[in-house]
Amino acid sequence: MTPLLEIRDLSRTYRLKEGGKVHALEHVSLTLGRAETLAIVGESGCGKSTLANLTCRLDTPNTGEILLDGADITKLGPREMRAHRRKMQMIFQDPFASLDPRRTVGFAVGEPLIVNGLMCKGPELDETVAALFERVGLLREHMQQFPHQFSGGQRQRICIARALALKPELVIADESVSALDVSVQAQVINLMMELQEEMQLSYLFITHDLAVVERMAHRVAVMYLGQVVELGTRRAIFENPQHSYTKRLLDAAPIADPRQRRERSLLTGDIPSPVWADGEAPERVSMREVSDGHFVAIEH
């Protein structure tokens, strides 16, 4: 069976005014199956958001292919892209910035249906939007209100309802729960997991929070400086990490249990810069398969 999403050898560099290039993404290859959550984890500047933006074609890669349902979407024009874009939707980090403050939230959720020519304004649209509101745990009465009248968690529910309006197959969630308070975060994660089961959604879940990943991902890709350094099932990554950077990340993540307090290293390592002079590039890593589906970059 073809995977829903297949990313092959994707690279993206950004030219700097002062010379040199940011190598944001370097030869990344990934697959995402149906009804599966693939978590992309890494720290600032590792390329995880670039990967999200390329996947939904908000940005165009230098090289590589993105196959959605088997079709390469990197070479499509805007018109052809529209049909594919319906299959994938995004949920962003900041629910305050991703809703238009002057439109009712009911309009925000219904707009994708109008834009895509699936429905016109009227009772049918209202009913569809109301059903979406109820599905994400909001009330029908909320539809007439404006974004500022909602809390952060409610706004993220509205963004989820909007993403679901077109019945997508793929949802790209870029730090979607990171800005939420912990009790609200847990509710939104539960909601996303319920929706996945119900609608067979696939999530490309981008985050820096390993504890959240452990809870909700089926598979995990660890990124470092634009490259995937380890890829495997959640259990493989968390219970049998192989790459030194994966181990470092896991060691650094705070554990919410005072009985497991660990001594911290007092090292001062900052993450190296992804900026390279013209003509230079990071060395391309090769992966080896340590067990079925568990790939690790070979370290020198």
Next chain:
Amino acid sequence: MSTPILSVKNLTVNFGGFTAVDDLSFNLYPGQKLAIVGESGSGKSVSALTIMQLVTLGTRAEIAEGEILFTKSDGSVIDLLKTSEADMRKIRGNDIAMIFQEPLTSLNPVFTTGDQVVEAVQLHQGLDRDAAQARALEMFERVRIPRPEKVLNDFPHQLSGGMRQRVMIAMALSCDPRVLIADEPTTALDVTIQAQILGLMRELQKDTGSAVMMITHDMGVVAEFADDIVVMRNSKLVEQGSVLDIFSKPQARYTQALLAAVPQLGSMTGEDNPRRFDLIEVPEDRK
């Protein structure tokens, strides 16, 4: 137990008709690492700003009730709420120092990091410029800034987030404060950098013996760092106790709900599939 270095008693702070801190009482003892924990809007940051007497500057905040007793190094006890601004200036930075969440906005962009630490040391400790320079360099070494002589001459924008937070910590500790208030000091940092900063704070606290009051929403950070916890919700204290007690047998329903919602690294070991949180409902008690 010894006398508290800081004792907050029945503190109530209003913003117009809104009560941001409601009848809050807790003690901070010398050498204690206390975490004030709560979600957005619980009143934790307002409490910290009130201790520093920064909350009424340019806001509508009004301290309706309470006292904040601070034991000075000579043993005398003063109420910070009744202390004049001139006297507060001598206490802030010197006896009680603060670290904020976003080091880039707390550092002055037009001065080098060294100048900013030197200024604090000169003002509070009365050292001459050369001695203050030496002190700044010593502090930078202590917070393990690599190539400290160079970083002294760097501007804040030239440094990474982790390095900026090290500069902030160096500045805060430069006058040997007896109380350090850290408001979400690692929230804006990447996880490997966060681990370094937490380790550093723990070690420096052990060396200096100062009391640390850490404000955070991150239960992972609390579990790593604190001895004791004050849990706040909707402006009120919900529960307080030792970190081990609160994590192993939380009494208040809200604390139970909060802990049930925290993803705990390692809790899924041996499980093949993702699992939802078993959440506990807590009724809103705010009118």
